[in-house]
Amino acid sequence: MADRTFTLTLGPLQFNWPAQKFVDFYAAVADEAPVDRVVIGELVCSKRAPFYADRIPAAIERLERGGKKVVLASLALVTLERERRAARELFQQTEHEVEINDLALMNWAREETPFSIGPLVNVYNEATLAFLVRRGARRVCLPPELPFASVETIVKASGDLGAAIEVWAYGRIPLAISGRCYHARAHSLSKDSCQFVCEKDPDGLPTKTLEGVEFLAVNGVQTLSYKYANLIGDLDRLAEAGVTSLRLSPHSGDFVAVTKVFADVCASRISPQEGLARLASESPEADFTNGFLFGDRGAAPLAPS
16 A cells, blocks of 8 residues: 555635635634645635635634645636736735746746645646746646546656645536636626626536536536546555645535545545545535546546545
């Protein structure tokens, strides 16, 4: 059995949750979740940010009091002047690492503010990895659509570069960001007067094909997989490949319990099979997949570990 020594990273919240739910979630993570790093901040839609922007400093303080390393998330698609100002401001502070999810932020990256690369940046090969590390990136969370062979190749290259490599290990998979809001359109609203209807779907709005098969999930301007990535049974293979960090993406329900399952399997307190059973029990609505890594398509059922 491989040494399952991973850093556990809680990715940024992708969904539009009410402000108090946001506060309660990060308080629970700070006090109870066995994660090492927490990426916090608005990733998907800048219109959401004002609802909880004034609560982020308190959340950061509590997370750090709970022993978590806090990283500030950038927006995934920077288009407006106010979004550019917010991006610049991320690098004007020097207390926290910044996670870049739009390469436009490389314009403002400075040596004083450490940064990492998020999974929405297309790091598909060793040359891209080397370029970003030379520019100062300390960690790269690989795009979740990469096959395992590509992950192995990039991880091998990272050894000489000194960058940590992270993989998306749990949660609905981000597939695309648009300038338009399908969530608003589904409710016969425009993007400018969306009434923040994405709040109605705390884990995204499932969509179906014309044949009625559940296929994707919509989250405002974002398109996600319908199925949840779940690599709990693949940790030995990831460890053998040299992956050093796992990303768990927040969802509603008892997500602290999800983080504890991953921590228990990483520490070999329980088997991967027991971990999978516990995750299925914690999230009975979730349909799991590891298809991008090990299947013939991204939505393939869990392949044997």
